Amino acid sequence: MRINTICPINISSLGGPGYACNQLLEAMAASGAEVNLFGASCDIGARKSFHCLSIPLWAKPLGYRAFSEDAWGKYTEWRYRRSFKKQDIAYIWNFTSIETYRAIKSAGHIILAENVNTHQATSKAILEKEYHRLGLRPTHGIDEESIALESAKLDLADYVFSPSGEVSQSLTVAGVPTEKILQSSYGIEPNKILLPEEIASRSQRTELTAVFCGRIGIRKGVHLLLEYWVKADVKGKLKLVGNIEPSAKHLVEPYLGKHNIEHVPFTNNLKSVYLDADVLLLPSLEEGSPLVTYLALGAGLPSIVSPMGGGGVIGDGQEGLIAEPHDADKWVSAIRKLFSDAELRSRLANNAYRKAEVYLWSNVGRRRVELLQASLANRPD
Template identity: 30%
Template sequence: MRVVFSFPHVLGAPGIGWTAWNQVEGLTRAGHEVHVVAAGLARPVEAASVALTLSVAGRRIPHRAVGRDRAFVWHDRRAARRVRAVRPDIVHLWPLGAGAAATAGHEVGAAVLREAPNTHTAHAWEVVAAEVARLGLHDRVRTAHTANAEHLRMEQAEWDAATAILAPSEPVAASFRAAGFADDRILRHRYGYRPSSRRVRPRTGDRPLRAVYVGLGEPRKGLHHALAAWKASTASRGGELTVVGRMLPGYADLLRDDLGLPGVRTVGFSEDVSSVLAASDVLLLPTLEEGSALVTYEAQGAGCIPLVSTAAGADLEDGVHGFVHTPGDVDALRWHLDRLQIDPALRTWMSASCLEHAPALTWDVAAARLAEVYAEACGRDTVDEHEFAA
């Protein structure tokens, strides 16, 4: 298929930039014709063509230098011109500012698909605000998930203009259904991971558990729940918990005592997450709101057992490749830690199950699923604005 892939951020940068870059690479390896329009590149990309919208003479211009909203509008107009020139089958849009490109896509008869890397924005804000308030951090923590009416207006316009929403997990799909989107406007695909060259084996041995948390230290990701469960578990008696990721200052202050417990160490941001996962038995991710956390794919590829909430969007079978709990259920997470601490045979079996599952979690498999979704979307008419609640 011929695809115009519009990404108004830096393709290949950590976070959604890494996700989008892998989508382009996977589609290209599968033989699809992908035309990229991106604000900038953090790493080389294989594609039929690449247009950079915030670069001059090979140097990237930061969004803030021209104003974020103005930068998004400029990118959107450039993407629209590319759509009209290429006349693709699919216009794949990432947030934000995708009105002109979506219009151009409909004009040339393309299916316009809007990526939803997180749950519906209003849902995400509600969940995060409730947890920030519960922790008494209302005036001390501001995150990317702090409510912003103008931001929501822009996103709503993008969703309205799309043929369908690309949902990488069931929590994302459910949040859009709850917001009034019809089932046939939500297309399920998935994310993936890149296998490491490192040889990994199932975890063996009767020894204290080694756990790791990977992610931004913020209320949304539930690190406070991970620490509470760890502190109450038998695994904390001689075991190790490594916290990998940048910490929001106000949140770090709240967790200072727990982060200073024996066996708990914080290492900050790391670009070598695969090594940390390969050295750990379990991944703790009791997130309260998420799209589909890439670290849950990487963990299984490293034989590291995910202990995650249902909100993590993990692709796994509960009790086989990992354990799943309801967001905020510290007792369940504590019990999962205890089970793997007291039963080394279960730990080995579940680690081996992760490694067996890993080949189904790669970005190449994800690209094949995305292509199936593209094909499904190509048979649809442009969006009927009366099919769903605005």
């Protein structure tokens, strides 16, 4: 059995679907599975022996000048469809067309899909409700056609990997049979886990810093976080790390430079951000299983998250505190509690740090192979 995979975009070494796909396949290969990955291109630091790239590394700058990303994606899919051997399982990631799903299905191969975020029907409902509450025109870009397309792809899939309980629930609501859903997680690299002495230095600080990491916009609930931070009125600093989405600028910018709120533009060096932080805050309205949450475990950071922001990784009262994104009283209380109670911060931080090993990519990949093998063994002929 070969897990023949496609993610028809650039495979990043920094984050995003291509990064997660690459890490999972490397871990699955290390656990004994035969894998390969068809991608349009990759970052130098992401190159793996199982890659089948449409653009060689040396030709990448020229390739993207000569043809569009969409054209390279279509070419990658064409190469992928021609690559199948008899016993191959198709493992399909984001941005792959339904034509490829149909071609592989008609050829008789088992299809395993990856649902990075909640089903778009769930996403659309959540985001439209929030845009309406704010009196804004929705700019999320999800329409009925894209929802129907996602559902059609899932109908063609035999199995779908879900990275969290929230994603699994959205798939069930969308009509995906529970026996098709293989719930797992994402993970963290060993070199992203801080050293114990780096974490210990936090105890010497007299002022605490809370961080939010990600795209600063309505989907991730930053506008709510700013309101809760001001109401909590704690002694400390809030850092928003990431690019501000245009649709949220008018909601975010009035807070910047006030109430000890600082904006840090997007950076690849999240290690320094986590080293300087004491608490992670993530009130997302919609997510899959955000990688920043896994990084918080590796940094020994206690978290205050929404159920979506926790991504099934943070246990309430274990590695952090969980509050629904619109529960203002609970968020304000949680921020005050975590900033005032050093013993609580220490306990949650220690729990988070210990849990990081569970989510090493090597362990996640092995569990995914075992989950897939068990499902295939129970598959009716």
